[in-house]
Amino acid sequence: MSALITPVRADASDRTPASRCVRTTCPYCGTGCGIDARLPADLDSRAVATIEGDRLHPTNSGSLCSKGSHLGETLSTRGRLLRPELDGQPCHWEQALDAAAERLGAIIETHGPDAVAFYCSGQLLTEDYYVANKLMKGFIGSANIDTNSRLCMSSAVVGHKRAFGSDSVPACYLDLELADLVVLTGSNAAWCHPILFQRIRAAKQAHPGKRLVVIDPRRTASCDDADLHLPIKPGTDALLFNGLLNWLAEQQAIDPDYIARHTEQFDSALAAARSSAPDIATVAAACELEVAAVEHFFRWFAETPKTLTAFSQGVNQSSAGSDKVNAIINVHLATGRVGRPGASPFSLTGQPNAMGGREVGGLANQLAAHMNLEDPRHRALVAQFWGSERVPEQAGLKAVELFEAIEAGRVKAVWVMATNPVDSLPDADRVRAALERCELVILSDCMDRTDTAASAHIRFPATAWGERDGTVTNAERCISRQRPLQPSAGESRPDWWIICQLARRLGFGAAFDYQAPWQIFREHAALSVLDNRPDVLPRGFNLGPLAHINSTSYEALAPIQWPVSMEAPAGSARRFDDGRFDTDNGRARFVPIQPRPPHYRCDHAYPLVLNTGRVRDQWHTMTRTGLSPSLSGHRPEPEVSLHPDDAARYGLRPREIARLRSRWGRLLARVALSDQMRPGELFVPMHWNDQFAREGRVGALVNPATDPLSGQPESKHTPVAIEALDARWYGILLSRNPLPAAADSADYRTRICEARGERLMLAGSGEEPDWPSTARRWLGGEAETGAAQEWIEYEDRSQGVYRLARLREGRLQALLWVDPDPELPDTQWLGALLDAEPLEPEQRRALLSGLPPQGTRCGGATVCACFGVGKNTLLEAIRTRGLNSVDALGQALKAGTNCGSCLPELRALIQQQYSPRMPPSQAGASRRN
Structure with a gap:
């Protein structure tokens, strides 16, 4: 039992009366990163914790992504439900x-x-x-x-059970580093699992022969490090992997001995693959890919024994998600690449405890x-x-x-x-x-x-x-402890x-x-081992040695991967490495796959395909990350990303507001043009809700079709229509305190948390309001009288420009800017004025001019959320200091040196500055650095 326990204690440098350290686990994605939270020694304190990565946790070895790094900003009681x-x-x-x-x-x-x-x-x-x-x-x-795990991972569950006999992930995170070929399909790991992607990137740098293939309709941040990107037609994943299975068999690149000894139903799976994907040309045409690119992928897979295929929501969230998972598993079974170092199919879990x-x-x-x-x-x-x-x-x-x-x-x-x-x-x-x-x-x-x-x-x-x-289990079957940092807020209970x-x-x-929770965990572990013997009811999931855990050993429980058994008391990194599976006869099953298209097709009324998913710095429906000002600077509003050709076709300009419609609902989002999108396809993030954005709930658009086996919804393929909102005005409202009545008549209204107060991004169609009276109502303070309150106003009716600021005792309380142009001025500098002492004359003028006071530095939109580095700051450093690599930017500004999820944007900024004047070879080297 002692092998399972690591005492929880602070480093020697932290053993002072002034602070204490709690080792816990991040509550965001399924990566399951360890966290060191450093707090005041007073156990009753709710002071903000200093959050760092746990250097001893095997998952992240001290690294954290932008969301995990800013968990301290979410620990207040603001917005909490505190009483029944x-x-x-x-x-x-x-x-x-x-x-x-x-x-x-x-x-x-x-x-x-x-x-x-x-x-x-x-x-x-x-x-x-x-x-x-x-x-x-x-x-x-x-x-x-x-x-809600039904919405993200249930197709993987079905795929695992059909093939392996149990819902067991055979791989571990180390395999991401050991693999010579990593295939990311339906996964933008650079943004959605950044610590895992960091491990892939580091392994590629250490081993230049290692390859990365990304299969995704969009060119995402993960593609920046890819050796090959396959921009597949949505819904054709199963056909692509059926084609791979057939091609491997034709090229005699399968493992007949493994198939014969450890599997069944290979012939029927191969027959199904041949009927749907007889050759590379057929596969390429159906997937809308170049023949050469498909052949490259197939050959790399065939010649690389250490191949890991990591898949996530882009595969699972489909009305044929279970079949897509099994199409992936089929090619791994056919080549004997299951449970071996660097070689497995690997489901990247979405949630912290799915x-x-x-x-x-x-x-x-x-x-x-x-x-x-x-x-x-x-x-x-x-x-x-x-x-x-x-x-x-x-x-x-x-x-x-x-x-x-x-x-x-x-x-x-x-x-x-x-x-x-x-x-x-x-x-x-x-x-x-x-x-x-x-x-x-x-x-x-x-x-x-x-x-x-x-x-x-x-x-x-x-x-x-x-x-x-309590405990959580991550994507590699590793159980970790979540420990309390502070007392329960109000009357809240576990x-x-x-x-x-x-x-x-x-x-x-x-x-x-x-x-206490340790008693529940002990019962859970005891049930896992009950009659769990080869001669009775064998099951892969086993926590046998933990069935006698007590409060002391539970508190000290170190991260451990199941199955935990008498034979493997320290846990098991992989499953099925011996070729024995959890089926009745111990053999894995191939599953014959007949590819099916998405349930709902596009037509003249709904001609575009909507895809939805995560963005880098937000999580689920923003109830936690939406409270963090540091996480709101990168993508502060709901955006619809579309190809410039589609924008021209539908009369949409950058930064305008677009209205999307499906058979089920509608949505408003800011227009963002991207040549990384396939024409005919749109992407809208999943995070915004009525608390943060009016008509920003993408779930209202998404079709309810589900996989018949897993019940998982088809969130990646909804037919939609798009048009411009006929907005007559755009606005920004900044306030120290929430203003419930603010912008109540605006069509578009998105709320963004600031370090001090909040910001509303606005747009309206229809008849333009009478701004002098409407703005005063929106900004509040009508009941206040006397010299303490002051209004500063500017209006140019001919240009459609209006600005109003409310001050109390010379300090800025609220501000509204209105303009007919969606490209509103950069407002990052305004937030600092909410913290300022009574405003100076130049600051007052700036409120009306829309230009920052002379000498004010405006960092611009956030690029590196980990260290709060903005686009303007980066461009200035690139230009004035001659920085021409991401390493140089990292040394100068720290940008990109934590989780690395901003590296593609840093490279793009460098190219933006240097490419016109830099020889191609040097520009390429700058991109790779």
Whole structure:
């Protein structure tokens, strides 16, 4: 047992009465980076923590991306839900819990257990997930518990189970470095998993022969380091990999011995591949790729034994996502490249604990400990272990169909935990309408105002990251601890505690008598090892040596990869390296794949394909990252990226506001032209919501088609139309304090958090307002009188320009600029004036001129969020100091020296400055440096 435990302590330099160090895990993507949080020694303090990467954590060795680096900015209680609420009114915990139990119990008594549902999240800790699943499947007696992980990784789950017999990722992060060929398909890892991409980049620099292939319709930041980019037609991934399987067989580049000894169904999979992708020319034409590029990829794959194929949402989020996953796995099985150093298919998980949720049965078609709900042996084992007679025999409702059932009235009560389905689910307006009609909506969340919260009857304040205590599992099966940095805010409580309190009120107290999360983890580990023997019910997931963990060893638990067994007490880096799989006969299964196009096709009414996903510095629906000013400078508004040819075709200019429409909803976004897009395709980020942007919810556009096996939505392919918003004016409103009534009549309204106050980006169509009266109402302060308040105003009606500033005792309180041009002046310098003492005369003039006061340095839009370095600062340094490489920029300004996700933009700025005057060879060298 001692091999599993590393004492949690600060470095010697930190062992002072003035500070303490807590080792925890980042709450963002599925990479699972370790964090050192340094805080005041006072355990009751809520002072802002200093966040650094944990140098001892095997995942990141001290590195953090921009989001993780700025976690300290999200630890305040601003915007938090701090007390329980019952029917819109604050109440005591006892009242809220009693009401929830009474109402849930009445619905179950009247309509049966399938009339209720839980909708959970990859943001929950494993311990939270375990008790939620136990309560629903073990004691309420319904399988209607699903999770937002359904939206990102469920196709990978199906692919793994069909091929390997269990939902097991065979690879580990070290394989990204050991591989001689890394294939990134449907993954912009440079932005979405930047620490993992940093490892790929470093390995390429250390080993020049290492190759990177990126398969993605867009030319993303990941392509900047790629040796080959395949801008594939959306939806043709399975055909490409079918073509690869057929070509490998024709070239005798498969491993017949491995296939014969360790697999089955190869012949049928190969026959399916031959029928759909008989040759390279057919594949290239169908995927809209160059024949030479496809041949390059196929040859590199064939000649490189150490090949790792890493895939993510671009593969999974499809109505044929499961088949795409198995098409990828097929080529790895055919070449014997599974579970070997540097050679595997590798699912890059989206959320911090999507894997942990899958371990405890968080999906509607699973049982805890990787057991199958529809297997009577597994049901009997779990029922006996839990002491339950109510384990359901059939799978419950998957995410999209769950909310359809709520709309239809079949599900009359839903408990939403740590997620925001009104924004994140497809056909999101329909989801909102379903919740508004639902008889009982319970919500556990750490934030007060979310788009889902408006529909809740009962709200439980949950603890947030920095207050929570438990475990998470990352994409390489590594279990890490999340530890609290500070006390729980207000009356917030851990999710596991809330669930257990409700379970006791429903009459199941004996099964939920946990006093601490380590007790839940111990039970979870004990279930994983129960009858888990080759001669009884063998399963890949195993935490056997952790089944006797206590509070002390749980607190000190070091990162460890499952399976953890008596044979591998320190964990296992890879799975299936011995050729033995988790199927009944121990053989992996090839899956015959017949490629299918996306469910909905474009037509004359909706001629463009919408793709959606993440941007570099934001996370999910921005409830955490949206609070960080440092993360809002790179992409501060919802943007629609499109090819310049499409912009010309539809009459769109840069920085204008575009309206997008689909069969399901509409959206407003700022126009951003990009030759990195394929013509006919659009990209809009997934993050914005009603709290930050009016009509900015991309989920309202996304079609509700799902994979028939995984239930995962098709978020990467929605037919849409686009047109310019006929905006007559554009505006910027800056304020020290939130102004709820501000810009209430604007068509477009996006809120951006500043270091002091907030900024609104605005646009309006229709008749232009009477600015002198409208602006005063928007900026507030009408009730204030006397010499303390002052208005500064400028108007040029002939040019459509208007500016108004409100001051109190000479200090800037709020400001509005209005202009007919969407290219508004750079306003970064304005934020500093909110912190200023009484304004100087020159600063007052600047408020009206729109130009920064003389001598004021304006860094421009953020390029490097880790160190807050702006575009203007970088261009000036390149120009005045002769910096012609990213290394030189890093040494001078630190830009690009942390997570490296801004390196493509740094290279582009260098090229922008030097390419016209630099010989091509030198420009190329500058790009590579």
